[in-house]
Amino acid sequence: MPTVPILMPQLGESIAEATVIRLGIAVGDAVRTDQEIIEVETNKAVMGVTTLCNGIVSEIRVQEGISYSVGTLLGLLDVTAAEVTRTGVDTLESLETKRAAITQATSPSQAEANLHFALNDGDAYEEAPAVVPSVKGLPVPTGTMGAHYISPRMRARMDDLGLREADISAVAGTGAGGRVTVEDLERFLDYLDAWPSTHASSMRLAVADAMRRSWTRPLATVGLPVILDRVLQHRRDHTPTPGLTLYLLRAFALALMENPTTAGYLIGDKVVHPRSFDIGVAVQIDDGVVVPVMRKLDQKSLRELIEEYDDLVDRARRRRLTEDDCRGGIATVTNFGTFGLTLGTPIPLPNETLILGIGAGVKKPVWSAQIEAFLPATVADLFLTFDHRVVDGGGAGVLLNRVSKILQQPDAL
DSSP: OOEEEEEOOOOSTTOOEEEEEEEOOOTTOEEOTTOEEEEEEOSSOEEEEEOSSOEEEEEEOOOTTOEEETTOEEEEEEOOHHHHHHHOOOOHHHHHHHHHHHHHOSSOOTHHHHTOSOBOSSSSBOOOOBOOOSOOOOOOOOOSOOOSSOOHHHHHHHHHHTOOGGGGTTOOOOSGGGOOOHHHHHHHHHHHTTSOOOOOOHHHHHHHHHHHHHTTSOEEEEEEEEEOHHHHHHHHTSSSOOOHHHHHHHHHHHHHHHOGGGGOEEETTEEEOOSSOOEEEOEEETTEEEOOEEOOTTTSOHHHHHHHHHHHHHHHHTTOOOTGGGSOOSEEEEEGGGGTOOOOOOOOOTTOSEEEEEOOOEEEEEEETTTTEEEEEEEEEEEEEEETTTOOHHHHHHHHHHHHHHHTOGGGO
């Protein structure tokens, strides 16, 4: 009877590995074509591994809670010859033949990567190799000295441990000029062994990596107060009720459309301008933040966007986003006011120049020149963090003021 492999699929262009979080099958189970049998978690979403044909599960090679690289052999299916003919699925025998042909080729193609599962020279398989997440982090306590120069030996040891310069910033150096030596690092790691710790999730590691890369740029933040009463009244008058963040997304897109260079991205000696006004929205989940992208915000009215926004945020919270859902944003909006925070300095994603944040609304007296008296109003602070290589403080201020003015006319959104 032919045997068909179950392989870890390519779950997105930038996804190299995934963690198995639930096995929905057992040895001996009958499965059907396109049945979701294994649930895996990437750094962006929870996805399902499906079967390519009908068959019987003969072997499971993976465990829950462990990460595996794309192409890893997850399990085996016993299938009939008629099923192989019907679906055209590759059997182990056909894959071995292809692998042998690739090995003998003088210029192996990318197809070799698609056959990346653990084959022995004989008929048996190696255990599916678990992979350590590619981004590692080390929480460290505050110190008074740090490393400015890292020797090749120290760099090699950090590479072995998966550490970055930020991870060793609290290590007090005993080398020449206060340099951190390998011995300093090893003592520090031994010291930390006694501290309580938890395993960082793939999501947490992905956020850490993104923020490290973002912080290599000169970032600055400007802010101003915005009166929200007209927006809040507009929300009360409409069903379904638009989310406050959706007003920001739409106003931000309209302001950027007037001056798209502010959302440009610096690559070498060129500023790459946006070709579409697609803006991400930061959604907090259990162990991190995901940023799905709202498309063509400049072309759709607020009312037209409500259903799309609600669906995207709901899928983000349930970790059901696709790779395409998180791709191609030119900026991000984050509403940290939902946590009761009034002030913040959000950090843009590495591939974006701007992020717009809003704090919690607070009742304040606001001067009315019309009646020459103070009136109560709901005021929140808007904050715009920007890459100072692309945008200057004046340009950021103009953009932020424009967003504020657009919010004062919610009917036009």
